[in-house]
Amino acid sequence: MANPMNMETRFFCCPVYTCGQQHPLTFESVTEHVRKVHPGIMKNLGYPKTVGFCTKCTSYTRFKHFHCHECHDGFHFRTEAELTAHLKEAHAKWYFEYDCKYGSECHGKSGACGFNHLTSGLGYITNDDPIPGGVCRYDRPWDGKRCHNLHCRFDHFRGRVKFLIDTRAAAAAPEAPEAEYEDDFEEDDRRAAEEDDRREADEEYERECYEQYCDVLRGGDII
Numbered sequence: 001m002a003n004p005m006n007m008e009t010r011f012f013c014c015p016v017y018t019c020g021q022q023h024p025l026t027f028e029s030v031t032e033h034v035r036k037v038h039p040g041i042m043k044n045l046g047y048p049k050t051v052g053f054c055t056k057c058t059s060y061t062r063f064k065h066f067h068c069h070e071c072h073d074g075f076h077f078r079t080e081a082e083l084t085a086h087l088k089e090a091h092a093k094w095y096f097e098y099d100c101k102y103g104s105e106c107h108g109k110s111g112a113c114g115f116n117h118l119t120s121g122l123g124y125i126t127n128d129d130p131i132p133g134g135v136c137r138y139d140r141p142w143d144g145k146r147c148h149n150l151h152c153r154f155d156h157f158r159g160r161v162k163f164l165i166d167t168r169a170a171a172a173a174p175e176a177p178e179a180e181y182e183d184d185f186e187e188d189d190r191r192a193a194e195e196d197d198r199r200e201a202d203e204e205y206e207r208e209c210y211e212q213y214c215d216v217l218r219g220g221d222i223i
């Protein structure tokens, strides 16, 4: 009764042209059909105890096929581990963070907003593709390295917005605005007022950013 090849209980249609019989797609019934009706196939397969049927190849098999869904030539493996390794090596996809819906109008494009503003509609790159201009060169998820600069204005790979939101949520109190990239102000109180404005504006961008992120999540668009 066990179904070691994990075949779903559906029907298969025998691909032998002169046969075309339909039987339940179970290990037992496939084996029985081949044994009774197609001794030649049984011989070709080397007289296995059990015969399987691959619906992707529409052929009888001795071992379960772990097909690569990216290769379209029936490429398959004998084990799931081999398939996983193949997918990682040959088909790794590095998705970019979503584009900011405010684009170049975004008030947070100089770093507060984690969405991408410099590139658009890139989707993803594979290991063979060059990294497009405008993408942060410290963001290298394939090396296990991500950009941790909270004010980086370049574009990043998927996970940037979540990183900013998580980091900001983890910070007990908002950090004092960093002074190094501020213009020089002559009057202290003017500077303080600017910083207040900036902090308020930053909080607003973060809220917008968060709402945008929630929209994306709700859209079910997350990979």
Ligand SMILES: [Zn+2]
Binding pocket: 014, 015, 016, 019, 020, 021, 033, 037, 038
């Ligand atoms: Zn048949």
Ligand SMILES: [Zn+2]
Binding pocket: 054, 055, 056, 057, 058, 065, 067, 074, 076
């Ligand atoms: Zn197959």
Ligand SMILES: [Zn+2]
Binding pocket: 068, 069, 070, 071, 075, 086, 090, 091
């Ligand atoms: Zn493949």
Ligand SMILES: [Zn+2]
Binding pocket: 100, 101, 102, 103, 106, 107, 108, 109, 113, 114, 115, 117
């Ligand atoms: Zn933005």
Ligand SMILES: [Zn+2]
Binding pocket: 136, 137, 138, 139, 147, 148, 149, 152, 153, 154, 155, 156
């Ligand atoms: Zn960066």
